[in-house]
């Protein structure tokens with residue numbers, strides 16, 4: 113469960129990105145975060161995984177008070193989340209397999225388990241056959257599938273994605289969405305910021321629209337609601 117209470121975020125340069133947000137997202141929900149450019153979507157999402165700290169208010173994620181978390185506790189906290197970015201953020205010198213295994217190696221999982229689990233998630237994203245390749249040898253869609261595999265290898269309860277299809281063509285975007293659907297169908301909460309009108313209006317889920325750092329709409333099976 114993710115809960116925000118009276119959350120505000122003002123950046124050091126004086127920009128007020130989030131201006132009073134109260135929201136609750138239950139375990140297993142799929143939520144699209146939509147809104148105009150600069151509305152505060154990324155800031156909203158970044159506060160969930162403690163990339164940014166709110167100026168005031170409380171954020172609770174699976175019982176952890178995220179805003180109050182000490183810096184030393186952040187890596188441990190992040191392990192219960194999967195995060196997917198628009199630009200993939202894969203480690204360029206590591207193979208597909210190694211990029212995904214990395215998250216399990218840092219928690220010192222058993223080597224036998226690592227192998228089994230990495231191949232399992234690569235299978236889920238249909239990339240078992242490319243396990244030995246480097247990210248530069250893959251298409252954008254394949255790289256995003258690796259980053260999704262990496263995000264779920266720890267079996268997190270929540271996956272947070274900021275415009276995961278932003279750099280991909282329409283066909284590839286649908287492929288990526290199928291994977292997120294599959295992850296959600298297995299019980300994982302998905303929170304996804306997106307500008308993809310087609311996807312939001314076709315694969316219906318809860319839509320939270322942010323405008324000027326506030327929630328302008330929050331609808332079950334909502335519409336994208338903007339022109340692009």
Ligand SMILES: Nc1ncnc2c1ncn2[C@@H]1O[C@H](COP(=O)(O)OP(=O)(O)OP(=O)(O)O)[C@@H](O)[C@H]1O
Nearest residue numbers: 123124125127129148149150151152153154155156
């Ligand atoms: N690190 C930062 N320092 C200062 N201001 C920032 C920072 N990051 C974002 N902002 C500002 O905060 C506001 C919200 O930005 P945010 O990135 O959350 O918007 P967004 O809805 O994700 O936009 P987009 O759709 O373009 O990704 C904008 O005015 C932006 O310029």
Ligand SMILES: [Mg+2]
Nearest residue numbers: 153154155305
């Ligand atoms: Mg953004």
